[in-house]
Every structure is written in structure tokens, then in C-alpha cells.
Amino acid sequence: MNLQAAQNLIxxxxxxxxxxxxxxxAGRMQVNDSNWIVxxxxxxxxxxxxxxDAVLSVVKLSEPNNC
Structure with a gap:
């Protein structure tokens, strides 16, 4: 799920x-939340x-991930 959708659920x-x-x-900022995946x-x-309490670990949509 993208970061924006996750934040909406929370x-x-x-x-x-x-x-x-x-x-x-890399410490990158998540400026456009919909471009990141949790x-x-x-x-x-x-x-x-x-x-x-909630901490969401994210990568950019175009990057490899296990989701």
C-alpha cells in the first residue's frame, strides 16, 4: 500500500x-506520500x-521491495 493510503487508514x-x-x-524525505510504498x-x-507510535518504513514505488 502506498504511504498516503496507510496514513489515511491510521x-x-x-x-x-x-x-x-x-x-x-538514505534518509530521504517523503515529499509526495503517494510515490512511496510501505x-x-x-x-x-x-x-x-x-x-x-506508528512508524512506517517506506521505499519509492519504483524501487525493489518484498511487498
């Missing part, structure tokens, strides 16, 4: 602050979260 659950990080380790997340799917 907000639909009532949490309005999540974070994203470049999974490549490849991992913390905490795991189904775990309860509060503001700022």
Missing part, C-alpha cells in the same frame, strides 16, 4: 500523527497505537 482509526522513514537507509511498520499490524 487517521481513520483516530490517530492523527504517524511517522515515516526511508527504508533504504514495506514494514512498527508496531505490528493489529497492535493498539497512540499518537506518534
Amino acid at each position: 487517521q481513520d482509526a483516530g490517530v492523527f500523527f504517524s511517522r515515516s522513514e526511508d527504508a533504504s537507509g 514495506v514494514d511498520q512498527t508496531p505490528a499490524v493489529g497492535m493498539p497505537i497512540e499518537e506518534g
Whole structure:
């Protein structure tokens, strides 16, 4: 799922602050969220979260990923 869709789901659950990080380790900023795909997340799917708990690891759509 792209980063924007993931953030929308988190907000639909009532949490309005999540974070994203470049999974490549290059530290790139996610300027256009729809151009990034989520490849991992913390905490795991189904775990309860509060503001700022969700961290989405992402790569650009055109990059190799295991999803």
C-alpha cells in the first residue's frame, strides 16, 4: 500500500500523527506520500497505537521491495 493510503487508514482509526522513514537507509524525505510504498511498520499490524507510535518504513514505488 502506498504511504498516503496507510496514513489515511491510521487517521481513520483516530490517530492523527504517524511517522515515516526511508527504508533504504538514505534518509530521504517523503515529499509526495503517494510515490512511496510501505514495506514494514512498527508496531505490528493489529497492535493498539497512540499518537506518534506508528512508524512506517517506506521505499519509492519504483524501487525493489518484498511487498
